[in-house]
Amino acid sequence: MSGAAWIAVDWGTSNLRAWAIDAEGRVAAEGASDDGMARLGPGDFEPALLRLVGPWLAEGRVTDALACGMVGARQGWIEAPYATVPCPPLHPESFVRPAVADPRLRLHILPGLCQRTPPDVMRGEETQIAGFLAGEPDFDGVLCLPGTHSKWAHVSAGEVVSFTSFMTGEIFALLGRASVLRHSVADTGWSEADFLEAVDETLARPERLAARLFGLRAESLLADLAPERARARLSGLLIGAELAATRPYWLGRDVVLIGAAGLAGAYRAALAHCGLVARQVAVAGLTLAGLAAAHSALVSTRSTP
The missing domain is CATH 3.30.420.310 (2-keto-3-deoxy-galactonokinase, C-terminal domain)
Structure with missing residues (x-):
């Protein structure tokens, strides 16, 4: 398909999964690859994502993609700082937008959560x-x-x-x-x-x-x-x-x-x-x-x- 309303991305250490979501909120297409965070260098993240979601992007329109997981770790595409509990599990103000070269894509990386005492994290x-x-x-x-x-x-x-x-x-x-x-x-x-x-x-x-x-x-x-x-x-x-x-x-x-x-x-x-x-x-x-x-x-x- 082409022209997803938005794209959902689950980017872990070993694997990358993505879903194209249509205007009614239904999954119109999905894909996966072994381009996990652990095997990518600093310049490899955008190409890896585009290999998977490129066909879902429409020319002349910017499509939001929301990504969770290790893509936002310190070793990932860009660090999405942890939100400190108590807090909602997700909040748009804490999403991080890395710079992307493709004008059709607007990526938002979701942060994990942290606890200061005793120290703990999740992503x-x-x-x-x-x-x-x-x-x-x-x-x-x-x-x-x-x-x-x-x-x-x-x-x-x-x-x-x-x-x-x-x-x-x-x-x-x-x-x-x-x-x-x-x-x-x-x-x-x-x-x-x-x-x-x-x-x-x-x-x-x-x-x-x-x-x-x-x-x-x-x-x-x-x-x-x-x-x-x-x-x-x-x-x-x-x-x-x-x-x-x-x-x-x-x-x-x-x-x-x-x-x-x-x-x-x-x-x-x-x-x-x-x-x-x-x-x-x-x-x-x-x-x-x-x-x-x-x-x-x-x-x-x-x-x-």
Whole structure:
């Protein structure tokens, strides 16, 4: 197609995704590439974007594109400074416009969020939070976004009040692939009973986490612990430690899990084991919904006298 009303862009470390949005707010076209932030130099960002969205730009007209993710990091196209919580997840006044050579394109990069005390940052998840709030604007509770670096965000009155991050997913991957546990932990397979038992262990005694991790290796040597059971226990130990640290966030609160079905399901099972029934929301579509909310807010600011 040509002549998109506006363009939505999700630009991460490894991949670039874009959607052409028509005048009725529908997705008219979409594309993706492996031109993520990590593989691009300072002069490579605009060409990479135009390779994907160039066919959607109309001659003689300027088209807005809104981009979220690592494109706004310090190592990205241009740094979009973090907005400090408490604040709305997205606000047009904080969008950053890099210089572009193509006169048909007007790019707006969305900033991430930061917390000064204790120090914490997010970049990309705030757009998913905005997408969730677009559908549930009156939500008051906690959003948990499991992933490589999971986020727990307290949301109230349309603002992110506070949040905390955990490297649980990255630690799981490193331990399973690059530590002594790589000899004991399978890449696939699951045991719900072992997972929940391990959650209990670190919820009760989080200070023993490092010892229990090595115990997985010892048990595989001495008692032939099955690799898929070790995988489930490793996940349970790490998620249990995360839940122990986030009790003030989830205890007695309305909790919504936003993430891939399998991982979010593991968090939901762990929370249910603790007596809390959390809702689970598919992450697909939330980034685009957040970008659409950002575009609406941008248009609104232009029409305000």
